[in-house]
Amino acid sequence: MAAAQKKDVEVYHEQHEDGSLKIYARNNTEVLQSVQIEATFKGMESSDKLPILKTVPPGESIYYFSLKPVKNAYSYNYQFTYIKGDVTAVHNDDVVYYLPYSQGQSFIVDQGYNETPTHMDQFALDFHMDEGTEISAIRDGIVFEVVENNNKGCPRQDCSKFNNYVLVLHEDGSIADYSHLEKNGALVEVGDIISAGDPIGISGSTGYASGPHLHLEVYVMRFTGQQSVKAEYYLDKNTVGIPKSGKKYTQEMD
Ligand SMILES: [Zn+2]
Numbered sequence: 238m239a240a241a242q243k244k245d246v247e248v249y250h251e252q253h254e255d256g257s258l259k260i261y262a263r264n265n266t267e268v269l270q271s272v273q274i275e276a277t278f279k280g281m282e283s284s285d286k287l288p289i290l291k292t293v294p295p296g297e298s299i300y301y302f303s304l305k306p307v308k309n310a311y312s313y314n315y316q317f318t319y320i321k322g323d324v325t326a327v328h329n330d331d332v333v334y335y336l337p338y339s340q341g342q343s344f345i346v347d348q349g350y351n352e353t354p355t356h357m358d359q360f361a362l363d364f365h366m367d368e369g370t371e372i373s374a375i376r377d378g379i380v381f382e383v384v385e386n387n388n389k390g391c392p393r394q395d396c397s398k399f400n401n402y403v404l405v406l407h408e409d410g411s412i413a414d415y416s417h418l419e420k421n422g423a424l425v426e427v428g429d430i431i432s433a434g435d436p437i438g439i440s441g442s443t444g445y446a447s448g449p450h451l452h453l454e455v456y457v458m459r460f461t462g463q464q465s466v467k468a469e470y471y472l473d474k475n476t477v478g479i480p481k482s483g484k485k486y487t488q489e490m491d
Pocket residue numbers: 348355356361362363451452453
């Protein structure tokens with residue numbers, strides 16, 4: 238069935254009786270969007286200094302600013318950029334993350350922060366684990382995005398589009414990415430509120446993956462893309478640090 242596709246984010250205006258224009262952004266997606274609006278105009282005054290950046294919750298419209306004609310002849314044009322997530326997020330570096338699997342389980346890190354071949358300039362971790370392993374949340378949050386319909390993986394970039402994943406938004410606006418889940422391997426839905434340790438997915442090898450593993454990354458969103466965060470973990474009950482490749486870590490949460 239053919240249907241007109243709604244744009245993810247729309248910027249529009251309402252004209253008021255005094256001739257002024259009120260500019261709004263509408264988020265048509267299910268996830269928080271950062272939207273920045275700029276305008277060029279002649280013969281008008283803006284109510285606020287431009288550009289203006291705001292975060293727009295899923296399904297909502299938010300007022301940005303007004304343009305008011307001050308001459309008989311006037312013209313205007315507005316432009317906007319947007320990206321999912323909160324580009325103003327500042328990661329709380331005091332947070333210590335839990336290992337992404339259940340109590341008593343142990344897994345080896347295959348690839349650590351900033352390591353070759355695929356984590357260069359990226360603070361991401363690959364935990365080597367058989368397909369079908371239960372993944373648990375590393376921190377409290379709200380489920381931000383879920384993709385679980387893919388059934389394919391390969392060790393090449395062009396397989397990235399087959400990645401199944403769960404994204405969880407944290408209180409500070411950062412996002413945790415749990416990737417390469419098996420088909421229908423998400424145990425949560427968008428909007429679910431979860432606590433650290435809750436089961437959220439089943440591991441697999443979908444997407445850009447050379448074999449079964451969990452790719453885990455915490456990042457903040459910027460207009461230039463994802464900026465990963467050097468997250469620290471409970472390596473065991475008493476040790477906080479960064480998991481290193483070649484080492485095995487046991488979940489000792491309780
Ligand atoms: Zn990885």
